[in-house]
Amino acid sequence: MAEIKKIGVFTSGGDAPGMNACIRAVVRTAIYMGKEVVGIQQGYQGMIDKKFVPMDARSVRNIIQMGGTVLKTARCMDFRTPEGRAFAYKNLKEEGIDALVPIGGDGTFTGAEFLSREFDIPVVCVPGTIDNDLYGSDYTLGYDTATNTVIDAIDKIRDTAASHDRLFFVEVMGRDSGCIALHAGIAGGAEAILLPEKETAIDELIEKLEQSAEKKTSSIVIIAEGDKNGGAYNVAKRVKEKFNFYDIKVTILGHLQRGGSPSSFDRVLGGRLGYAAVKSLLAGENRKMVGLRNNKVELTDLHEAIHNHTFKLEEDLLEMANILSI
Structure with a gap:
């Protein structure tokens, strides 16, 4: 050389x-x-x-x-x-x-x-x-910065979720990888995490939310954008059809996750x-x-x-x- x-x-x-x-x-x-x-x-x-x-x-x-x-x-x-x-x-x-x-x-x-x-x-x-x-x-x-950005957003969303007894579906980046969703979901105390690497049936998610609703007045579900169920809006729609315990909201964090110091x-x-x-x-x-x-x-x-x-x-x-x- x-x-x-x-x-x-x-x-x-x-x-x-x-x-x-x-x-x-x-x-x-x-x-x-x-x-x-x-x-x-x-x-x-x-x-x-x-x-x-x-x-x-x-x-x-x-x-x-x-x-x-x-x-x-x-x-x-x-x-x-x-x-x-x-x-x-x-x-x-x-x-x-x-x-x-x-x-x-x-x-x-x-x-x-x-x-x-x-x-x-x-x-x-x-x-x-x-x-x-x-x-x-x-x-x-x-990755570390993006995950911290997501955690900060989850903390803020949880405040309003608890105030209004709401179920929030929060979509994070991760077309093929659920790293951000998994780590931010754990750190943010999410009730459920949907990942591209692990297929979660809607019925399974609803069962988990039903169990959670017996003890909690609000819940947060983190969804990686590459989840096989088709993204946060689609998951929220399908859950709402079968489970109306909560007022359901969706937040797509999008490119917010890329920026910042x-x-x-x-x-x-x-x-x-x-x-x-x-x-x-x-x-x-x-x-x-x-x-x-x-x-x-x-x-x-x-x-x-x-x-x-x-x-x-x-x-x-x-x-x-x-x-x-x-």
């Missing part, structure tokens, strides 16, 4: 709190190691549109506390084609970029793997997604993973993801991080959530 002189860093896919902390760590670590850094605005679209911004240690000041991503993010259909990737690579070479640190989820990683294999440019990826659904890391950037955990995680990504590149690593496992930074083969779907919710938490909701 040729010596790396200039590293490109970019964010792609959905934004996540902690991305800016990671960008800051990448820039300052690379500069400390005597390398140049270029920020690529709007992800893969920025590669095609030549949106390259030279970065120094001062260019990332006062961003560690900011949500979102200062480098912006965008979807890019052109990059999905071999011709688009070839054009992006040509622009990277003209800019002198000879290694990349992509920050994002599985879509970001897939693009990085294609680009690296087709043109042999070194990449070390950082997992940045609130869904916490990538193999190879116990936590992804943004990152938690201390996500700031530190962004720093650790950004630092490790640069160190790994300079040590000769390629097509890897840096992740946190058992509180240690470890490398995972990028292809495995994308395609290994053995990531599962903790069985003890699933059982505990059911027990603690009585």
